[in-house]
Each structure stands twice: as structure tokens, then as C-alpha cells.
Amino acid sequence: xxxxTQFPSHSVxxxxxxxxxxxxxxxxxxxxxxxxxxxxxxxxxxxxFVKESKQDESGMPNNRFLAERTGGTYxxxxxxxAELEDSGVYFCASSQALTDFxxxxxxxxxxxTVV
Amino acid sequence: xxxxxxxxxxxxxxxxENLTVYxxxxxxxxxxxxxxxxxxEGPVLLVTVVTGGEVKKLKRLxxxxxxxxxxxxxxxxxxxxxxxxxxxxxxxxGKLTFGQGTILTVHP
Numbered sequence: 001x002x003x004x005t006q007f008p009s010h011s012v013x014x015x016x017x018x019x020x021x022x023x024x025x026x027x028x029x030x031x032x033x034x035x036x037x038x039x040x041x042x043x044x045x046x047x048x049f050v051k052e053s054k055q056d057e058s059g060m061p062n063n064r065f066l067a068e069r070t071g072g073t074y075x076x077x078x079x080x081x082a083e084l085e086d087s088g089v090y091f092c093a094s095s096q097a098l099t100d101f102x103x104x105x106x107x108x109x110x111x112x113t114v115v
Numbered sequence: 116x117x118x119x120x121x122x123x124x125x126x127x128x129x130x131x132e133n134l135t136v137y138x139x140x141x142x143x144x145x146x147x148x149x150x151x152x153x154x155x156e157g158p159v160l161l162v163t164v165v166t167g168g169e170v171k172k173l174k175r176l177x178x179x180x181x182x183x184x185x186x187x188x189x190x191x192x193x194x195x196x197x198x199x200x201x202x203x204x205x206x207x208x209g210k211l212t213f214g215q216g217t218i219l220t221v222h223p
Contacts (some may be wrong), residue, residue, distance in 0.1 A: 004157070033210060042214065042215040042216060043158070091158075103160030103163060104207070105160075106157025106158050106159070107157050109155075109156075
């Protein structure tokens with residue numbers, strides 16, 4: 001089965017610009033998650049979709065971040081306007097069940113650098 | 116939110132040595148997962164432990180879940196350079212909460 005696909009793999013933008021990250025989960029996985037790892041820190045949860053609905057967005061840092069999952073398939077995470085502290089690696093993961101002992105399948109991440 | 120603490124944060128050893136990585140919490144885990152992450156990739160699941168006292172083996176890797184389900188360990192026997200990576204423990208219900216990870220470097 002195809003894995004979780006994220007693109008772009010890298011993005012370098014200037015402060016104040018807008019960037020949109022995309023995640024294609026494994027087909028049939030209703031649960032889609034966004035995580036972020038900032039340099040030197042642990043991977044932190046951003047939000048969770050169940051199909052097209054936001055189940056939990058408690059980890060979203062502020063209103064400059066907007067996530068969507070139209071039609072319950074792929075998801076986008078837009079940062080507008082980007083700030084220096086938004087730099088990091090953004091991971092997407094998907095799972096079939098809410099508590100999935102088979103684990104969550106992660107994408108390779110998008111490394112975002114804001115300069 | 117369950118706070119997970121991993122130790123050590125960094126581990127640098129020679130090929131052939133044994134090592135243990137720990138994951139601890141003040142809370143009881145419903146289940147715990149161990150992941151390994153290589154540079155440029157996302158975390159990849161190694162194992163899920165569910166039952167207190169459970170021991171699972173994956174080749175040279177042995178995972179143990181504490182009796183009280185508050186702690187877990189990962190033991191690697193005869194480490195090889197291919198074991199180099201970031202090891203993460205995580206607990207989940209709907210969302211994964213990760214520890215800060217252990218960066219393991221195995222030198223040939």
C-alpha cells in the first residue's frame with residue numbers, strides 16, 4: 001500500500017509570506033494528524049481530522065495556521081503569514097482507527113524554513 | 116496530557132555494545148508505542164505494548180512495559196551502525212504524545 005505522502009519536502013520562505021503544506025494519507029484512513037518538530041524540541045501534536053471534521057485542534061499554535069481536509073481525503077496546512085518561529089519539520093500521519101495498535105503511519109515530513 | 120520523559124537524550128556507543136533507553140511517566144499508559152526515526156524520514160513504528168509487564172522482542176530489540184504501565188524500556192543487544200537513529204516513545208488516544216526522544220549513534 002502507498003504510504004503517507006507529504007509535499008513539498010522542503011520549503012524556504014521569507015517572513016510574512018504564505019506557505020501551504022499538503023498531506024495525502026493512506027487511502028481509507030479516516031484519521032489524519034498533523035505534528036510539528038521545532039529544532040531541539042519534541043514532536044508536538046497540532047491537530048486531528050476524522051474524515052473531513054476537525055476532531056481536535058488543541059495543538060494549533062495560533063490563528064496563522066489553517067488546516068483543511070476537504071472531502072476527507074488529502075489535507076492542507078496553511079501558514080499565513082509565516083514567522084521565524086514557524087520553522088521546523090511538519091509531519092503528517094494517518095491511522096485507520098482512533099486507537100490504532102498497528103501504529104500511525106507518518107509521512108517523511110516537510111522541512112519549513114522561514115528566513 | 117501525559118508527560119513522557121525519555122532518557123538518555125543522547126547515546127553514543129561502539130558497535131557490539133548493549134544499551135537501554137527509558138520512557139517514564141507519572142501517569143498510567145493505556146498503551147505505549149516505540150518509534151524509530153531516521154534523518155529525512157518520519158517516525159516508523161517498532162512496537163506497541165499494552166499489558167503491564169509485557170515483553171516483546173524484535174530481533175535484537177527487547178521492549179518491556181512496566182507492571183504499573185507507567186514506564187517502558189527499549190534494550191538493544193549488540194548494537195550495529197544501522198541502529199543509529201532517533202528513538203521515540205509515544206502514547207496515544209486519538210493523538211500521539213511523544214517523549215523528546217533518544218538520539219542513538221552507533222560507531223563502527
